[in-house]
Amino acid sequence: MFIPILQYYWPRILVALLFVGASAFMISRKKQGIDMLISCLILFFISCPVVSIIVEIFISNSIAIHLIPLFKLDFETSRAVYSIFLLVIDLLTFILPIYIYHKVLGERLIIAGTIYVEFLLQDRFAQVISFSALSYFFIYIIDLVILGLIHKKDLEYISNHNDFINWKPVFFYYLALYVLMDICYGADYIFPALDSDTPNIQTIWLATVVILAAFSGAAFSKLNVIVSKENEKKIRYMRKFQENQTDIIRDFATISEAKSGETGQHIRRVSEYTAILARGIIKDSTDIMYIKVASMMHDIGKLMIPNEIIEKPGKLSPEEYETVKTHSEFGDSLLSHSEGEIMTIARTIAYEHHERWDGHGYPRGLKGDSISIYAQIVSVADVYDALTSKRSYKEPWDPLEARIEIIRQKGHQFSPKVVDNFIDRYDEIEEIRKKYAD
Incomplete structure (x- = not known):
């Protein structure tokens, strides 16, 4: 046959x-x-x-x-x-x-x-x-x-x-x-x-x-x-444009960071943490890149806060704390005339990253998913870095204690799904913390 x-x-x-x-x-x-x-x-x-x-x-x-x-x-x-x-x-x-x-x-x-x-x-x-x-x-x-x-x-x-x-x-x-x-x-x-x-x-x-x-x-x-x-x-042109925009944002954010008294690697860590958390929540890779860059501008409004308050080594008075809180609104105002997807996301993050899941945040008292998903993600990234970093007014927390605090605030300060993703990707976040340590 x-x-x-x-x-x-x-x-x-x-x-x-x-x-x-x-x-x-x-x-x-x-x-x-x-x-x-x-x-x-x-x-x-x-x-x-x-x-x-x-x-x-x-x-x-x-x-x-x-x-x-x-x-x-x-x-x-x-x-x-x-x-x-x-x-x-x-x-x-x-x-x-x-x-x-x-x-x-x-x-x-x-x-x-x-x-x-x-x-x-x-x-x-x-x-x-x-x-x-x-x-x-x-x-x-x-x-x-x-x-x-x-x-x-x-x-x-x-x-x-x-x-x-x-x-x-x-x-x-x-x-x-x-x-x-x-x-x-x-x-x-x-x-x-x-x-x-x-x-x-x-x-x-x-x-x-x-x-x-x-x-x-x-x-x-x-x-x-x-x-x-x-x-x-077209894509290569847009990437070149985005790279230039990213460089401007990074320089602008560094100036803001220098004034706020925060550590030299703060914006870098928050940006990397944000990208890690976003990968488990946001499906589009372009959006993940956008939020990673935009997160660098989260505290840009602090440029408008008086130096004597920003640089104060001790505990702030209630009046001074209320002044610091206005940096969210200043961030929204500073970025309100900017164009482009990244700057739009940056404006949202700057305005909403101090809102709380339970509605007790500022400046508008937004609650739950009325808070932008971008701000929900950056909120966790920013607080974890703030807890584990040395400041003029405090010593750094132990990373495990900071992790417990983030988990404890699930459904209160932070979005439950972002906290769940934080738990799942905690090892990646710790690698970044160690890599870009001050």
């Missing part, structure tokens, strides 16, 4: 080996030796030609011979039902191979899926327009060469800029094209004129449709790369 199968399917076996070679090249930096050998064996058996061959031999043929006749349909109807069955089976068959390919390749599922479906498209394209086993192989190679020429200038960019490529639309576009080509592939079961080794008007029409579809797929992926490059330029 093996020899007849090899004689009939040998071109597709060679294509499977091409798939293995291309995939092995992609993972060659990650795997060597026996790991590479095992990976190559797995890649061979999950390659689209091998999977298709296995399905055709053990499932499709069995259905055609044993199951379809049981329905006692007429010839045309049975062929139509069989072609629909093949389409559904093809779509379901490749779900597991794509998932395995994602694991072997070590790439995100959407990236691995897109690459796999592209190989799948090439295989089905060659099958549709070929008229013999040998022609299938040559058509596949020609298609591969044309795609290589089309994407010649894009391959290096794609391999080095995965994060900038919008893979999802390409994946779904390729998947839609595959369904189209699969329908064309199954059309010869319904229209006998298409199942001919001699070219005719029907086969030429079908080949033209498939070739145009293949070129549209290449054009779409090319367009996606062009758009991705443009987006990358």
Whole structure:
């Protein structure tokens, strides 16, 4: 049985080996030796030609011979039902191979899926327009060469800029094209004129449709790369802008810190604590970066408080404490004319980071989730650093005692979910405290 199968399917076996070679090249930096050998064996058996061959031999043929006749349909109807069955089976068959390919390749599922479906498209394209086993192989190679020429200038960019490529639309576009080509592939079961080794008007029409579809797929992926490059330029520009804005904020915050008498690393620690806490609550990585930078401005309003109060070594009088409390409103006022997402978040934090979960904070007595999530996070970060830092009017608390105090204030001074996250990530916070110690 093996020899007849090899004689009939040998071109597709060679294509499977091409798939293995291309995939092995992609993972060659990650795997060597026996790991590479095992990976190559797995890649061979999950390659689209091998999977298709296995399905055709053990499932499709069995259905055609044993199951379809049981329905006692007429010839045309049975062929139509069989072609629909093949389409559904093809779509379901490749779900597991794509998932395995994602694991072997070590790439995100959407990236691995897109690459796999592209190989799948090439295989089905060659099958549709070929008229013999040998022609299938040559058509596949020609298609591969044309795609290589089309994407010649894009391959290096794609391999080095995965994060900038919008893979999802390409994946779904390729998947839609595959369904189209699969329908064309199954059309010869319904229209006998298409199942001919001699070219005719029907086969030429079908080949033209498939070739145009293949070129549209290449054009779409090319367009996606062009758009991705443009987006990358915009992102790099925005990052440069944000870096400049961050430098300004850091300098401004350092001036504020110097006046307030707080320790040199205070804003750095609060910023890092804030980022750690935010990662467990805020899902968007950009928002996490924004709050990390914006938190540096939490005490900017202290620039407006008289030096004799800020620098007083002893306990403040009730009147002096009321004056200090106005720094939240000054912070809101100082940042009220600033534009940009970071500055908007910074203004909110400066205004609300002394509000309490139970509503007994200042300046507005906000309660619960009426307090911005940004301010809820910074409040815990700021108080923990204040407790564990030396001030002119107090010695630093032991970190474990400060941790207990934060937990004790859960649902009172602090948001319960922020405190829970503080507990979960306490070891990370302690690493930062030690790293940026005064």
